Amino acid sequence: MKKVVRGFYAVAHSVKLCKPHVICAYPITPQTEIVENLAEMYANGELKNCEYITAESEFGAASILVGASAAGARVFSATCSQGLILMSEVLFNAAGMRLPIVIVNTNRALSAPLSIWNDHQDSMVLRDAGIMQLFVENNQEAHDAVPQAYKIAEDKRVLLPFMVCMDGFKLTHAYEPVDLLEEEVVDAFLPPYQPQIYLTTKKPVAMGCYALPAYYMEFRVAMQQAMERAKSVMEKIYKEWAEVSGRDWGGHIVVEYPDAKIFVVAMGSLVGLLRKVVNDLRKEGIDVGLIKIRTFRPFPVENLRKALSNAEKIVVFDRSVSFGYEGPLSIELKSALYKYSSADFYSYIVGLGGRDMPKDFLAGIIRDVANGKEKPGVAFKGYKEFEEVIP
């Protein structure tokens, strides 16, 4: 049923249909209304066999999810920014314990300065945690991502936490028509969670044991192998979703104009705008294509090599910085293409802390790349010239 709803509701509705046993809530802008919407459903008895817990912090919320997931429950929470990095110690731990926790991250900038607005810096902190990350472009994709996230995370070949990343404000606060899922569709797609191991007095196990050097490394290798297996599991489940929902969001990456000479690469809601920009530039005669990266972890190295092997120029729009180096997406992409591409890289860091990225601004950058006015390299775009002084 198509309805005009806000991004929050698109997520909350989908979470409800996944029938989690435990939901944890802690407020943080711009995530808060997701858990508020779920609280309303809970108060109205719409969440069956579910406990809704108001945590004392995001750190507590993530820890509650660890306990509940270890006890065999399907769990959910949403957060972002400071909240996500406050959760980070727990989420690294949950990944090592192989708990299929699902969270939605409404991407937001990190402090300081404090900023409640959107960029991707928060997700990047969790890049090395052993958590899968899927970036969505719009609210329908966010809505559809949640059941897929559970199915992938809970697959016994994977068993790792899953984070659905949606741009804060740009998506969360936006009203968009969303085709809301029916319960039967999700029920048919997502079976009840069958934990491989869980805490029960019927068959006691110890979870979260510490490992001496003689064992530790094997567990970390096992996490990497699970991530590698996740690549094929995800592709399979993405396809399955397309069949049952009738909406095909593509695989790990979506390539538009595969034969183009210039490729623009980005993640999240920016992709929607770039699609329009790319189409306009093609009308001007610029041979530009677009790559939307959906799966950021595991990083779809093979897909990107295939898609970009003939590119002459690659333009990356990063929404975060690895200070002292450059944008993380660009770093990852260059590493993936090593010896597979001789393209020139144009790595741009844009839109930090909610900085506007108008269509003309993006089109101007790509046009300059096409016309040779931009040199290959790394640059911040869209900031004012400044001088740092002491108050």
Add this chain to the structure above:
Amino acid sequence: MKFFGSGHGACPGCGLTIAVKNTLEALNGKCFVANPTGCLEIISSQYGRNAWGVPYIHSLFENVAAVAAGIDAALKAMGRRDEGKIVVFAGDGATADIGIGTLSGAMDRNHNIIYICLDNEAYQNTGHQQSGLTPPGEATTTTPVGKIFPGKIGKKKDMVAFALAHGCPYVATSSVAFPADIRRKVKKAASIEGFAYIQIHSSCVTGWGIDGNQSIEVARLAVETGLYPIVEYENGKLVSVRKIKDRKPVIEYLKVQRRFRHLLKHPKGKEIIERLQQIADENAKKYGLDG
């Protein structure tokens, strides 16, 4: 069926496992154990050397109350509460310092948890650093004895008051010197719906600087001097107190432990000993310990 196995790695004479064993037996093994990082975790949950015969989880240092809350929520949601009680065994540092935020949250939401603070009065696993539950005058590696300082200057946090302020339906203290008291209180806590906080004074041979065979005697002295009152509250009301016949001066307790022995010589030692005696006297008055 054993609930906790021999072959664990605790120091000879360790008080922690005495508290654990008696707790698990009092519950007849019908429980889930959550345990933060610390001595107990290290001696019992090495990969390949798990000492637990009951379901057990260790996550992090500062989140055990939240992890236990998660288990509580999960069992409730899945209709599995009859499987057993949730028991936390946490050290004093994990309880009163680094984990106090999640502890406050879990107490506030009144989860169905028996939270046992195994209070050996310092971070013993990392080699005896001061915690919020280290008493004044104790020499630790982060409050060492120097020309100026006679060990820790601050006070021991009152976690019983903390638990009572949260409205916990059951709050008690106990000691490894009195296993029967531990068993009774754990059974009582298990019969109560909601959050139970039990703080058990647990001897640490290496941190306290005692021999293994003094473990019980020294823990008993803490009670007999009035420094560690054994009390019990139900719904905020004091319902029982372990009475002391011929309360001993605190010096009897202090002089047998390396962690306090410097107080006998240090220029400020006398002042600290007087303060500790005053704490014991106030405990005796507050709880009516003498008799």
Add this chain to the structure above:
Amino acid sequence: MKLKIYLGASCPPLQSLEYKTGDWGTMHAFVDKEKCTGCKICEQYCPDLCIEVKEFEDKKHAVVDYNYCKGCGVCASVCPQGAIKMELKELFKV
């Protein structure tokens, strides 16, 4: 043969029993069967869960499991009958 590791560093119960801590230290606890009344106080206190009162034909008394006894002396210190003595292991007797 390939090493087997349990998912997420989980463990089956009571693996510690495989670790015989009886060789720690120099002392072991010895029970005087005559003095022992089988009151089980030592059982409650033993930090290594390795002393147990068992029924025998003539009487019940505490038995130490030397596979695990670390020789801490807690049992001896709490025995109301003075029925437990700490002694050097044979190995350390000169």
